[in-house]
Amino acid sequence: MTRTSISRLLACALVAGGSTLLLPETGHAADAPRVRIENFSFEPQTLTVKAGTTVVFENDDDIPHLVVADDKSFRSKALDTGDTYAFTFSKPGDFAYFCGLHPHMRGKIAVSP
Amino acid sequence: MTQHHDDGEGISRRHALECMIWAGTGVLWTVSGGVPVSLNLLGAAEAAEAQASGFTFLQISDSHIGFDKAANPHAIDTLKEAIGKVKALPAKPAFMIHTGDITHLSKAAQFDNADQIIGGTGLDVHYVPGEHDVIDEGNGRAYIERYGKNAKGAGWYSFDQNGVHFVGLVNVVNLRAGGLGNLGAEQLAWLADDLRAVSASTPIVVFAHIPLWTVYADWGWGTEDSTQALALLKRFGSVTVLNGHIHQIMQKVEGNITFHTARSTAFPQPAPGTAPAPGPMTVPAGQLRSLLGITDVAVRNGGQELAIIDSRLSDA
Numbered sequence: 001m002t003r004t005s006i007s008r009l010l011a012c013a014l015v016a017g018g019s020t021l022l023l024p025e026t027g028h029a030a031d032a033p034r035v036r037i038e039n040f041s042f043e044p045q046t047l048t049v050k051a052g053t054t055v056v057f058e059n060d061d062d063i064p065h066l067v068v069a070d071d072k073s074f075r076s077k078a079l080d081t082g083d084t085y086a087f088t089f090s091k092p093g094d095f096a097y098f099c100g101l102h103p104h105m106r107g108k109i110a111v112s113p
Numbered sequence: 114m115t116q117h118h119d120d121g122e123g124i125s126r127r128h129a130l131e132c133m134i135w136a137g138t139g140v141l142w143t144v145s146g147g148v149p150v151s152l153n154l155l156g157a158a159e160a161a162e163a164q165a166s167g168f169t170f171l172q173i174s175d176s177h178i179g180f181d182k183a184a185n186p187h188a189i190d191t192l193k194e195a196i197g198k199v200k201a202l203p204a205k206p207a208f209m210i211h212t213g214d215i216t217h218l219s220k221a222a223q224f225d226n227a228d229q230i231i232g233g234t235g236l237d238v239h240y241v242p243g244e245h246d247v248i249d250e251g252n253g254r255a256y257i258e259r260y261g262k263n264a265k266g267a268g269w270y271s272f273d274q275n276g277v278h279f280v281g282l283v284n285v286v287n288l289r290a291g292g293l294g295n296l297g298a299e300q301l302a303w304l305a306d307d308l309r310a311v312s313a314s315t316p317i318v319v320f321a322h323i324p325l326w327t328v329y330a331d332w333g334w335g336t337e338d339s340t341q342a343l344a345l346l347k348r349f350g351s352v353t354v355l356n357g358h359i360h361q362i363m364q365k366v367e368g369n370i371t372f373h374t375a376r377s378t379a380f381p382q383p384a385p386g387t388a389p390a391p392g393p394m395t396v397p398a399g400q401l402r403s404l405l406g407i408t409d410v411a412v413r414n415g416g417q418e419l420a421i422i423d424s425r426l427s428d429a
Contacts, residue, residue: 039390040332062182062393064218066248070290078248080218081182098290101244104333106291 032056032086035107037065037079037099042107051111054088066100075100168275171199171206171236172320172408174357175377177245178227179217184380184393185401188217192230194426195378195407199234202409207274209236212357212375213243213285213322219255228259242268243322243358244285253286269300271307277412278311280304282321284336294323294336294358301341308345316351316412316419324356326365326372329385334359346370353419355410359391362423373421376406402427 033053036043038060049055057067059079067076067085073095076085089095089111099105173195180188199206211231216223231238240260247253247267257268264270267283282304284294296304311317319325325342327335336342346352352370360382365372380393381404388394396404403425411420 040392041390061390062184064245064248068290077250078218096290100288101248102333103288103290103292104331 034058035109036060037105040065040099040102040105042097042099042105045106046108046110048110048112049089051092051113052088052090053111054086055109057085057087059083064101065105067097068100070096070098167411167413168207169202169204169409169411170274171202171209172212172355172375172410173199173209173231173378174212174322174375174408175214175243175360175379176211176227176231177214177217177377177379178230179220179223180379180393182380182393184395185405188379189226189230191402191405191426192227192378194402195405196230196233198407198424198426199236204409204411206236206409209234209238210279210281210320210355211238211240212320212355213241214245214357214377214379215240215243217245219246219249221255224255224259239270239272239279239281239320240268241281241283241321242285244288247286265303266297266299269303275412277316277318278308280307280317280319282319282325282342284321284323284325284339289337292337293327293330293333294321294325294339296336296338296342301338301345304342305345308349311349313348314350316353317346317349318353318355318410318419319346320355322356323358324363324372324374325354326367328359328363328374332385332391334385334391343370351419353410353421355408361404364421371419371421373408375408376404376423376425378405378407378426381405 033047033049033055035047035055035057037057040061047055057076057079059065059081062081064078064080066078069075074087079085089109092111092113095109095111097107097109176192177188178192185191215227242253242256246256249255253267261268267286269281269283271278271280273279282296282300284296287297288295323336324334325336325339347369350369354370354372356374359374360377360380361374361384362376363374381396382391383394406423406425409422409424411422
């Protein structure tokens, strides 16, 4: 959320300043909202984004993890330490997901219209 | 360790089990008809005696070839050391089982390295996959192509050796959100069919990666449909269940069934609930090898008595 807000502010500031450099709200992995995987948990456990947002999942554990939607609508490859997986949530709704290797690890992306 | 419940089924059965857990090394226990009846420190002479009157097999687990993080930057070297211990055993095992997580990331080079090192024993090896062995692009195809030629489904099978019926199960595929390890209906049906022709007096050894009893659900250390598998094993006089996954020794006796998990050859994991998460545990370098090891299982003549002997890579 924080990163999203900052990038929006930046974009607004640049527009206000008359710059033609418009930062895309999403798309660049560095700016995208992130779910960090640490200590066998997804942080934040629930992330709220607007439809069309690309979310990046980043594994900061010493063990691989694998992000799988409960409804199978998305599935990452195995993410080794430091690996990331990006998925764009185009439709509104709640998307529950879990770790395909450690299924007790659960998280949710809440996508607003 | 402090609570000893003598339930009248034998002399301090639980006390014996607890001591075995905490002593950790060079410990032997025997099972007769599913009930532990004695406990001895194992010496070379006893190992040789076990060999003379029956056979032994060797369990290794969780070699995680490819792991190079702080908990053990050289998982390949500690596997080599473990295999060195196997080669040096006074009683040559009849074969080996590997209870999964052969590799860290299911990469071909990692499987190749593991095969080359483990193959150095010259022993037949019966594998079951861990969750780290089925994360290739094909969701387990690489494992099946390499190890599953005579297996069913995701890699389950059985075989007989000297009157003992061995069953290798797979509980690391098709995992369900919020769940634990999973065997699945197809494998359970196969198991029921496989056991149908086996007499109740035949000792059974079941091996799988994730424990087939719930060690610690909060960390996913259990198998959600294992009770259905265990129900199929109730009629047998002696059942031994060997698992890996948790990188430490845990054991339990429940009726006719003895459960045992092996150490990893790669890195230790914390005891249940003693850390925020079950990931690799970094210990002072001098302690690492005392937390890694192998497991030797002796089957006595006639097959009813099994002795499980865990040994560390080093006692330091």
